[in-house]
Amino acid sequence: MAHAIRFKETGGPEVLRWEEVVVGDPGPGQVRIRHHAVGLNFADTYFRTGLYPAPLPAGLGVEAAGVIEAVGEGVTGFSEGDRVTYTGSPLGAYSTERVMPVGSLIKLPDGIAFETAAAMTMRGLTSSYLLRRIHPLEEGDTILLTAAAGGVGLIVCQWAKLLGLNVIGTVSTEEKAELARAHGCDHVIHYRSENVAERVRELTDGAGVPVVFDSVGKTTYASSLASLRRRGLLVCFGTASGPVPPIDAMQLAVQGSLFVTRPALADYIADPAERAELAGELFDHVGSGRIDIKVNQRYALEDAAQAHRDLEAGRTTGSSVFVL
Incomplete structure (x- = not known):
């Protein structure tokens, strides 16, 4: 019998x-x-x-890797036995098996393990569009990256170095600082004990950075804005601490004619050709060893509630996966 994690009401991990x-x-x-x-x-x-609304009761999860066991009518490009990975709607990845539309699937090269794929498809494609689509970054540019020791952060650090970028990363502990440095982060700021914007100005000779990649949201957006150089771009791609409050457009002008964007991965992989291009570059880097994917936490799927507690408490580093 197949099994899945489901929830009938929104709330804490106990609803799973x-x-x-x-x-x-x-x-x-x-x-x-x-x-x-x-x-x-x-x-x-x-x-x-419930921050992201979903009809209840619902399954959970948008990312997994496995093998196709059966193919429905009209499906082309995929066959029984194909190794695949995916990220995106509909919800339901927290399951031993599932039926889903073929549109989200990406063929998985033989050289990439299922655990690696499940740990990196969303994070890797996010890193891909952040660095390759959002802003025309040039070799020698310096970026600020919040949560530099997180799943996306560790991939962005490594990919940024391949592009010749300098990375300033924020972390909460020395353990995470060491992890970020080991993955290419040039300068680490301990955001709990240091003023992020002041340190960024010190590290950039007072200029600030052209782009901030901020996945934390509510508690960091103000310091992220203050870290930008004139006409810089704040990329709010996550809300780990809560939603970003309304931004006063006049303050963007006062602080240097700044720009803010809140991108979603779905809009960068909606086109099959663009999804294939971004995935291809990601798989090439990972398959060649230029980007190392750290799976630092593994859980049984039935332990999803504990996994969520660990994630929300900041007890995880790198990527986490459920192993079946």
Whole structure:
């Protein structure tokens, strides 16, 4: 019998339930996948708490890797036995197997393990569009990256070095600082004991940085704005501490004609050709060893509630996966 994590009401980790489910056969345009590994992402907590609305009852999770067991009518480009990974709607990745639309699937090269794929598909594609689509960064540019020791942070640090960028990263502990440095972060700021904007100005001879990649949100957006150089760009791509408060447009002018964007991965992988291009570059870096994916936490899927507690308490580093 197949199993899945589901929730009937929004709330804390305790609302998550391990249940038997009936999967069935794929319909037109669908496949049935048996998962080998499932990704754990901070965005999963947003659905659980209701920050991201979802019809209830609901499954959870948007990222996993496994093998196609059955193919529905009209599916082209994928066959039974194909190794695949995916990130994106619909919810339901927290499951041993599932039926889902073929549109989100990406073929997984043989040289990349299922756990690696589940740990990096969302984070890696996010890193890809941040560095390759958001802003025309040039070799020698300096960027500020919040949560530099997180799953996205460690990938961005490594990829940024491949592009010749200088990385200033923020962290909460010395353990995380060492991890960030080991992955290419040039300068580390302990945000709990240092003034981030002041340190950024010191490190950039008073100029500030052209781009800040901020995945924390509510508690960091003000210091992120203050770290930008004139006409700089704040990229708010996550809200780990809560949603970014309303931004006064006049303050953007006063602080140096600044720009702010709140991108979503879905809009950068909606086009199949662009998704394939971003994924191809990611898989090439990972497959060659130029980017190392750290799976630092592994959980059984039925322990999803504890995994969420660890994630929200900041007890994780790098990527976390559920192993089936």
